[in-house]
Amino acid sequence: MSLFGHSGFVGNDRELLRLAARVSELNHLLDAVRRHVPQELASSCVSVAWGPEQVLLVGVRSSAAAARLRVAAPQLRDALNAAGWQASAIRPRVQVALQQEKSRINKDLRLSDSACAAFEQLADTLDAGPLRDAVATLVAHQQQRKTR
Known part of the structure; x- marks a missing residue:
C-alpha cells in the first residue's frame, strides 16, 4: 500500500x-x-x-x-x-x-557478565592506585545492580 x-x-x-x-x-x-x-x-x-x-x-x-x-x-x-x-x-x-x-x-546501562569478568581481570593486572580503584568500583557497582 x-x-x-x-x-x-x-x-x-x-x-x-x-x-x-x-x-x-x-x-x-x-x-x-x-x-x-x-x-x-x-x-x-x-x-x-x-x-x-x-x-x-x-x-x-x-x-x-x-x-x-x-x-x-x-x-x-x-x-x-x-x-x-x-x-x-x-x-x-x-x-x-x-x-x-x-x-x-x-543511567540504565548494565554491563554483561563477560564484560564484568573482563574488568575484574583488568583490575587484577593494574598497579594499586586510582585507576585500579575506579575499575574495582565499576565492577562492584555493576554486581550490586544485578542483585537488585
Missing part, C-alpha cells in the same frame, strides 16, 4: 499530500546532510528545517555535535549547494529533549 495511493493513508487529501511531499523532501535533505558530514557526526544529525533566508537548521543530539557541525558547516554548505540544495548558511540546533532522554538511558 503506497502512502500516496488511493487506498493509502493519505488518499486524495491535498493538504496531506503536500505535507507528505514536504516530509519526504526534508528526509532526503537530512540524508544528504548525513552523507556530507564526518561519519562520526552523521548519527548525531537528527532533523533539518529551513529557516529564514535559506538558512538550514540542523537538529543535533548534543552541544559537542553542534560545535563539530559549526566547524564542518562551510564544507557542508558547499556540498549541499553543489547537490542542488541552496543553503546560505548552516546552523546547528541542539535538541534538548534528546539530551534528557539520552541521560536517562545511560
Whole structure:
C-alpha cells in the first residue's frame, strides 16, 4: 500500500499530500546532510528545517555535535549547494529533549557478565592506585545492580 495511493493513508487529501511531499523532501535533505558530514557526526544529525533566508537548521543530539557541525558547516554548505540544495548558511540546533532522554538511558546501562569478568581481570593486572580503584568500583557497582 503506497502512502500516496488511493487506498493509502493519505488518499486524495491535498493538504496531506503536500505535507507528505514536504516530509519526504526534508528526509532526503537530512540524508544528504548525513552523507556530507564526518561519519562520526552523521548519527548525531537528527532533523533539518529551513529557516529564514535559506538558512538550514540542523537538529543535533548534543552541544559537542553542534560545535563539530559549526566547524564542518562551510564544507557542508558547499556540498549541499553543489547537490542542488541552496543553503546560505548552516546552523546547528541542539535538541534538548534528546539530551534528557539520552541521560536517562545511560543511567540504565548494565554491563554483561563477560564484560564484568573482563574488568575484574583488568583490575587484577593494574598497579594499586586510582585507576585500579575506579575499575574495582565499576565492577562492584555493576554486581550490586544485578542483585537488585
